[in-house]
Amino acid sequence: MENKKYSYNPTTTSLKPLKPSKGKMFRNIAAFLIVTAFFGMISGFVFSKKVNSPEENTIAVELEEMRIQYELLNKKLKQSQEVLGQIEDRDNNIYRSYFELDPISEDVRKAGFGGVNRYAKFTDWKYADIVTEVSKNIDVLNKQLVIQSKSLDDIVISAKEKEKMLSHLPAIQPVANKDLTRLASGFGMRMHPILKIGKMHAGTDFAAHVGTPIYATGDGKVSMAERQGGYGNVVKINHGYGYETLYAHMSKFKVRSGQSVKRGDVIGYVGNTGLSTGPHLHYEIHKDGTEIDPVSYFYQDISPDEFKILFDKSQQMSVSLD
Structure with missing residues (x-):
């Protein structure tokens, strides 16, 4: 039933429907629209926010x-x-x-x-x-x-x-210390004992008894094992890397040309062959074809103090044995 408002007329004892004023009507409409819009915004915000599933x-x-x-x-x-x-x-x-x-x-x-x-x-x-x-x-x-x-x-x-x-590398002495009688002559200018002239002594002389073992001072291949003039019986070893060693005045060989040897192998024995005044080994080291002082390569058998003594002695000798 429509909810209407009435006014009572005592003269006629009758009810007369009341008509709302236009101002009030507009206020009611405006209030309704505002409330509707508000709830619409709230609903849109709530329902527009995505709700993730458990998997998401x-x-x-x-x-x-x-x-x-x-x-x-x-x-x-x-x-x-x-x-x-x-x-x-x-x-x-x-x-x-x-x-x-x-x-x-x-x-x-x-x-x-x-x-x-x-x-x-x-x-x-x-x-x-x-x-x-x-x-x-x-x-x-x-x-x-x-x-x-x-x-x-x-x-x-x-x-x-x-x-x-x-x-x-030629890195040990060719004659063991225990077999040496003395270090006879070192590298440098020396008086030749037979020719009696000053001559470059291109190696080191190791005085020892005939038959004393001579050792290869480094790995290599024998390039020569034969008699050669004033050096007598000679063995040459090519070590590679530009190094070659020469062992002279040997009494006899224990190797042949072309044979591979290891450091410490016996290659022959001390002798007195060729131009020599006593049994000894004449030992040379060549690097790229140039003779170098062998004493600089004796580092495995001697201490620093022994090396200094050995070097000093090698420089004091004035006459070589060959």
Whole structure:
């Protein structure tokens, strides 16, 4: 039933419907519209906010966890790069330097990646920046590891070659100390005992009894084992790397030409053949065809003090035995 308002007329004893004023009518309409608009805005705000499903909530949590893990991984990568950097520094300044290899430049070790942008596929990802950075760091680290591994391969090869070279160097005395009667003459200008003239003495004389063993002073191949003029019975050993040794005045050989020998092998025996005034071994070292003082290469059998005494004695001799 319509809710209407009436006025009572006592004269006619009747009810007359009341008509609302226009002002009041407008106020009522305005209030209604305001209230309607307010509730409409509230409803729109509430219902416009998306409500995630349980699966979507789980994915969101996993994505956030993934972001955290990527950041941790990136920190570990940077720590690994720092450790590798220390290894690279030792590699350049110690290992490669010792084996006379050129250092690897920083540009080569940490060069970037040119060409196509290999990280473009991450552009539309939610965490594109962190994923891209991690991927770049992994690629750079992998490249550094490959270069460092190659460097270590070079060092191993050089170490083996160095070991081989060191075994070939003439580095011990050809006559053992226990068998020496004396060091007769050293390297330099000496008076020849037979020719009675000053002559360059290109080696060192080791006085010892006839038959005393003579040892190869380094690995190599016998290039000559025969009688040769004033040197008498001579053995020459080619050690490679520009080194050759000569052993003269031997009583007899124990090797033949073309035979390979190792440091410490007996190659013959002390004698008095050729132009010699007494049993001894005349020993020479040649480097690239030039005679050098053998006393500088006796480092395995003697101490520094013994070396100084040996060197002083070699310089005091004025007459050689050959």
